Amino acid sequence: MSSSEITSLVAQSPPDPLPKSGIEEWSLSKTMTFLNHGSFGARPHAVVDAQLRLKQQLDGDPADILWVRGDELLIDSTRKLADFIKSDPTDLVSVVNATQAINAVVRSLELKPGQNIIATNHGYFAVNQTLRYVAERAGAHLRLVELNPPLPDESGLADALEAAIDEDTALVMIDHVTSPTALLFPVEDIVKRCHSRGVKVMVDGAHAPGMLPLDVASIGADYYTGNLHKWVSAPLGAAFLHVQPCHHSSVHPSSISHYLGDGYQEEFKWTGTCDTSSFLSAPAAIAWFEDRFGWASVREHNCQLVSWATGRLCDAWSVDPLDVPPSSRAISMRTIELPKSIRDHFQQVEDWRLWLRHAHGIDIAVHDWVDRWWIRLSAHVYNRPEHYEQLIKVGLTF
Ligand SMILES: Cc1ncc(COP(=O)(O)O)c(C=O)c1O
Incomplete structure (x- = not known):
């Protein structure tokens, strides 16, 4: 369905x-x-237990999980996630949360003075704060499209966003499922319209994985992030960023680390020492719902x-x-x-x-x-x- x-x-x-x-x-x-x-x-409990087992291995032999088998474990989890959200695994990286993914993308944009980023008043406050901060530092600005009740239908929502685009628009940020209003934006239509105007789109899909039957590749957004700790019920601190191949070389994590310049997935695989067990346990959550x-x-x-x-x-x-x-x-x-x-x-x-x-x-x-x-x-x-x-x-x- x-x-x-x-x-x-x-x-x-x-x-x-x-x-x-x-x-x-x-x-x-x-x-x-x-x-x-x-x-x-x-x-x-099954997911908490799966993570606990991994944490015990991690604390028993940190170098094994983080270094010796680090790549192999990450690749395996990424493949399983890619199957679930229907994407090419080479376009996916693991992040701790949607906030981190959005910061990575918008801080990687090379905004010019006078440009604008478009978002809506249904957006998550922290996300709009990030957009405002990044835009203002570059002399650009955040253009917030007000979509107040009574809300239009799907094409009316897309029309309102399209109407806000001009020749200075650098990015449209749109939620897949909104936080304050539980609204589903017609993201495929919005992406098509933005692309026909030459504008990049990031979809904030914080609520989408697990809640929606997701097909990230067919949405076609330049950048898509989703949390796994919400509706997939993965451990807290499990999320992903999906970037189209044409942007791989221009997106960098907000924490620059060892692998700068080594490629998109390499740069994101290590952003400093951290507990990787949340993302690595996400496949256990995906499988628990499917099997049960x-x-x-x-x-x-x-x-x-x-x-x-x-x-x-x-x-x-x-x-x-x-x-x-x-x-x-x-x-x-x-x-x-x-x-x-x-x-x-x-x-x-x-x-x-x-x-x-x-x-x-x-x-x-x-x-x-x-x-x-x-x-x-x-x-x-x-x-x-x-x-x-x-x-x-x-x-x-x-
Ligand atoms: C639409 C939306 N975007 C982004 C976020 C931020 O998620 P996180 O705090 O996991 O980064 C949330 C959190 O609830 C959200 O609802």
């Missing part, structure tokens, strides 16, 4: 849980109700659960989800506007979030976006309808 076929499922009732998917299979605290997979992910449930079933389950939970919560609290056309909805996250009563009671939306954690042990992502307060519901295989019912029951009882 394609991502838009999955997201068009409208769930009236919650899906049956997948077998052997419960919280007891996961390292999550049993005293928390975790509705926030999107922020930092979560890991099943099949990735397609995971996506279908998560989409139905979040769609049901959104309907249920909006009904109970008399609130509305961010109005996103079905084909632009993220598979396993939804953004819902919070009722005015929360705004009347708390100074900042984060205060409500902390209150929920401390008073009720519920963790959920919140955003203050376009001067309105929102929650972002996540659904993964360990979530059950009662988790959302708990939020519905206590969320307004302050």
